[in-house]
Amino acid sequence: MACLRKVPPFDILEPADTYGDGSARQDALQSGTCFDLLLMPGLGFDRAGRRLGRGGGYYDKMVAGLQRLAAEAGREPPLLVALSYEAQLRASVSVDEHDQPVDVVVTPGEALPCTARGRAAMGW
Structure with a gap:
């Protein structure tokens, strides 16, 4: 905690x-490194991948x-995956135009593909 x-x-x-x-800490956006997967936090999610x-x-x-x-590197963007409790799933979550949907929501009981990329990643 002392270093925060x-x-x-x-x-x-x-x-x-x-x-x-x-020595400088690595900044993901400055490193030029492309990520394959990113875990997304959230307070709530819906089955369309909208994230609160x-x-x-x-x-x-x-x-x-x-x-x-x-895109600049000619690679696929990272797959966006949210880890969620069942109680965090809602029928609908309102979003703004800048809000990024997640591709997959994973709960203790199931993995929900929310986008075409999510379905493809899960072999659907």
């Missing part, structure tokens, strides 16, 4: 920009950046 710092505007604890030895986050749009911005990196 509060970052505005929500005072979310994040690691410092450098490691203890002074905390309202800051941080993951949506990161996903858009990772999708750009993949």
Whole structure:
């Protein structure tokens, strides 16, 4: 906990920009590395892959950046997977135009493909 710092505007604890030895931490969006899979957090989800986050749009911005990196490299964007309790599944979740849907929602009881990419990844 000692290496974490509060970052505005929500005072979310994040690691410092450098490691203890002074070397820079790797930034996923600056590294040029393409990801195959990204686990997406959320407060709630629906079967269409809509995700209720905390309202800051941080993951949506990161996903858009990772999708750009993949496109520039001629690769597929990362598969977006949400881990969820059954109680977090809702009939419908309202979203804004910048909100990124997840491809698959995995609950303790089932894996729900939500997009064409999710269905293809699951062999459907």
